[in-house]
Amino acid sequence: MTAASKAQQRIDDYLNELQRRLRGLGKEQTREIIAELRSHILERAGEGELSVDRVSTVLKSLGPPEELAHEYTQDEILARAEISRTPLRLLNSLFGWATMSVAGFLVLLVTVIGYFLGVVFVVVAASKPFHPATAGLWSLRDRPGDLELSLRMGFGSVPANGHELLGWWIVPLGLVIGCGLGILTTKFALWCVRMYQRTRLRPRT
Amino acid sequence: MSDLVELDRGDKWEVQLRKGCLELAILAALWDGRRYGLEILRIVESDSKLIISEGTIYPLLTRLKALGLVESEWVESDSGHPRKYYSLTAAGRQRALEMAGIWERFSSSIARMLGPLKEVRP
Numbered sequence: 001m002t003a004a005s006k007a008q009q010r011i012d013d014y015l016n017e018l019q020r021r022l023r024g025l026g027k028e029q030t031r032e033i034i035a036e037l038r039s040h041i042l043e044r045a046g047e048g049e050l051s052v053d054r055v056s057t058v059l060k061s062l063g064p065p066e067e068l069a070h071e072y073t074q075d076e077i078l079a080r081a082e083i084s085r086t087p088l089r090l091l092n093s094l095f096g097w098a099t100m101s102v103a104g105f106l107v108l109l110v111t112v113i114g115y116f117l118g119v120v121f122v123v124v125a126a127s128k129p130f131h132p133a134t135a136g137l138w139s140l141r142d143r144p145g146d147l148e149l150s151l152r153m154g155f156g157s158v159p160a161n162g163h164e165l166l167g168w169w170i171v172p173l174g175l176v177i178g179c180g181l182g183i184l185t186t187k188f189a190l191w192c193v194r195m196y197q198r199t200r201l202r203p204r205t
Numbered sequence: 206m207s208d209l210v211e212l213d214r215g216d217k218w219e220v221q222l223r224k225g226c227l228e229l230a231i232l233a234a235l236w237d238g239r240r241y242g243l244e245i246l247r248i249v250e251s252d253s254k255l256i257i258s259e260g261t262i263y264p265l266l267t268r269l270k271a272l273g274l275v276e277s278e279w280v281e282s283d284s285g286h287p288r289k290y291y292s293l294t295a296a297g298r299q300r301a302l303e304m305a306g307i308w309e310r311f312s313s314s315i316a317r318m319l320g321p322l323k324e325v326r327p
Binding site: 029032033035036037038039040042043044047061062063068080 | 287
């Protein structure tokens, strides 16, 4: 192996490692990032034949690939989350955050649960006119002292040992609670993103 | 880990300050026309001590692009490898002016406040 190909190998290793850690970003964007950094490294390493020494110095001043990848993905994913205007987009960017940190995973979990509950309330409210006898909030009592609340869309028969709690009130209440949960969940997720950005230290020496 | 060490030394503030100014410095470096990453890096490096790690500038450029403040294009060069050139968008120019205004007001009011310290400092 010549000195030049050794140096080339060094560059490839660095960029491969970076690429591996850029998961969560789009393919096209990853390709651009790698191409830009390759261009930087080659130019910084100087004219003529590459030397291992020079390449090493350049890579060192770029910083470790994992830190660089962290800067790219955190900025990108959190920035995308912040400008998301729809729950689906927000979830999509939170998912990217979740693959990288525990905090992101927890926020994703709470957000998914929040949206899910919100959707259930709205769906139940919307089913009431179609299944007036069976849709709604039911309390089910299988054994005495045992209480179970159940939101039912109204498919199937009237549950045994159950009675409906809200009647037609489920329509306005379900809509308000469902939409409220959706809004609160979105606010919560965005608040978490902002807090995380604020507390995240990004110093380098 | 290094974050904590810096926190102890009390120069975390300085690092944050530099980071915060880097964005403005990049926008300013692009004021006269398009430049590629390494060029911007050299300008910022020679004019100030803002660069903490060379790698920092590239994610930041990507972010400025995502925010619509700069746009980029690939251009072939004599050196054999294409370069990614950045230039300010209209929004980027606007933002640079805003930031420069904020900076000037801020730094002059801080300078006034620091008046009394001058007498003690060597």
